[in-house]
Amino acid sequence: MRLSRYFLPVLKETPADAQIASHRLMLRAGMIRQQAAGIYSWLPLGYRVLRRIEQIVHEEQQRAGHIPLLMPTLQPADLWQESGRYNAYGPEMLRIRDRHDRDILYGPTNEEMITDIFRSHVSSYKDLPLTLYHIQWKFRDEVRPRFGVMRGREFLMKDGYNFDLTREDALHAYNRHLVSYLRTYERMGLQAIPMRAESGPIGGDDTHEFLVLADTGESGVFYDSEITDLRFGDRDIDYDSVEQCQGVLEEFTSRYARTDDTHDEAVFQEQVPEARRREARGIEVGQIFYFGTKYSEPMGATVATQGGERVPVHMGSHGIGVSRLVGALIEANHDENGIIWPEGVTPFHCGIVNLKQGDAAADGACEDLYKALRAKGLDPLYDDREERAGAKFATMDLIGLPWRITVGPRGLKNGVVELTCRRTGESEEMTPEAAVARVAEIYAGI
Template identity: 85%
Template sequence: MRLSRYFLPVLKETPSEAQIVSHRLMLRAGMIRQQAAGIYSWLPLGYRVLRRIEQIVHEEQQRVGHIPLLMPTLQSAELWRESGRYDAYGPEMLRIRDRHDRDMLFGPTNEEMITDIFRSHVTSYKDLPLTLYQVQWKFRDEIRPRFGVMRGREFLMKDGYNFDLSREDALHAYNRHLVSYLRTYERMGLQAIPMRADSGPIGGDDTHEFLVLAETGESEVFYDSEITDLRFGGREVDPDSHAQCRAVLDEFTSRYARTDETHDAAMFEAQVPEARRRVARGIEVGQIFYFGTKYSEPMGAVVTDGEGNRVPVHMGSHGIGVSRLVGAIIEASHDENGIIWPEGVTPFHCGIVNLRQGDAETDAACEALYKALVARGLEPLYDDRDERAGGKFATMDLIGLPWRITVGPRGLKAGVVELTCRRTGESEELAPEMAVARIAEIYAGL
């Protein structure tokens, strides 16, 4: 993409309504525009990041055998009355009526609808286990929407639902989701800590939420400092192996963060040596639940087991805040100059800065670099504007592309361009073809 032809409405001044780093930088970098309280338009740059994150979620869900579908955003109130949640959910649910005076709602979650789909089509234990998921826009009428996309009213979310014959099978699905989520967040450049949590209106006794440590997090957490050394890495875990998934769960939760709301501080102190105890704040970016037969029993989601008995299925749900993750990544990865995107979610793989636009040799070198990167399957952003070098560098730093290739007459005379890492600020001079090869190598394993 050539910046002269792109829609990137960057702001020099920080809007007064932005209270946290991610909100300020998303507005300044031209990623979003507020349309109403807690409701945003995703402008081209922000939309590209949103889709990168969504693609990683899809890939990791399907990697463990989960099946995508798409449910409507508007739901019938009758389904929620069957489960008993229509009146109990609270004012966060946006309740509406259609032209025929039927009660409807803008879905905040989809347990009832997915249960209705299941009971209509699955009748035998032979069709289990089954996990269905979607990535869909949802609406919760927050009383105080704030912090940009971190606590908006309309948000993009992955919600998945498992159906199993027994509690044991459903808990394996729970563990499998935890493993899948750890891999998902790591691909986005995040260290997410799984932490026991309250189930809230979703229900159920077993639930973990995933926190990304950041100063602006809403949750206060206690954690073992050694947890920052845990990485899922390249380990292969068989999603069908109960033992392997459980082992990962135990490893990642034996020293996980604990909140003063759900755990006695004395228990934490007894388990973790004083030298390793830390207190921090965390941003919730996902949550998994096992809730047994909470929905299947009242809504009649039953199957015939191996002995011919009709039994309610055991269920769980699993959410990832796709749009919230955009803000969380920025909170965890930025500096005073702007965003620093991890390679896995960057809107463009690298930037090309032309230091002397209009100079024939420099223009030709930039065009050659651009075409060479595209030929490698990469998506560069070429700043071909007639703009001062300082302005071009400021824009690149603000929007946070992880790599930048700078091209100028002086370097070209020596046969080199400058390759700069946004995270470290370190630069090296390379022949143009070597710079292209280096960028291609960086992204080859992602």
């Protein structure tokens, strides 16, 4: 993309309403525009990041064998009356009345609807196990939205639902989700720690939240410092293997790690040596639940067993806060100059800064770089504006592309351009061809 033809409304000054780094930077980098309290438009740059995160979630869900579908944002109230949650949910649920005076609602979650879909099409144990998911906008009418997209009212979320014949099968689904979530977050360049959590209004017997450590997190967390050394890495997991999934779960959840909701100081002190006890704050970016027959029983989601008996299915639900992750990623990856995107989610793979627009050598070298990078399947952002070098650098730093190729007449005289890493600030001079090769190599494994 050529910046002169793109839409990137960056702000020099910080909007007064933004309090935390991610919100401030998303506004300044022209990623979002607030339309109402907790409701945002996603401008092109922000939309690119959102879509990349969404894409990673899709890929990892399907790798784990889960099946995508798409349910509507608006739901009829009667499904919720059936489950008993229409009255239980409270004012957080946005309730609307249509022209025929029918009660509908903007879905805060989809357990009822997915259960309805399941019960009308599945009736045999032979169709199990089944895990369906979608990535869809939700609405929760928070009393006090804040922190930009981290706690908006409208938010994009992946929510998935597993249907299993037995409790054991459902617990495997739970474990499988935990494993796939670890892998999902790691691909985004995030460490998200599974922590034992309260079940909240979704309800359930077993639940873990995934938290990204950040000072601006909404939850207090307590954990064994050894847990931050764990890496999922690129291990090859058979998602159908009960043992393998169970093993990963044990590895990642055996050490003490809890949010303040479930924190038990006595247990913490007993299980964790003092030197390894950590107290910090975290941003919740996902949660997994096992809730058994909580919805299948009242809503009649049953299947016939081998013996012909009809039994309610065992279910769980699992969420990843896709839009919230954009904010969480920035909270975990920024400095005083702006955002620093991990390679896995960056809106553009690298930036090209032309220090002297209009200089034949510089313009030509930039065009060549631009084409060469694209030929490698990369997506560069070429700053071809008639701006001073300082302004271009400041913009690049702000929007946080992990790599920058700087091209100027001075370097070109020696046949070199400069490749700079946004995170470390280190830069190296090399030929344009070498820079293209290096950037391509960096992204080859991502």
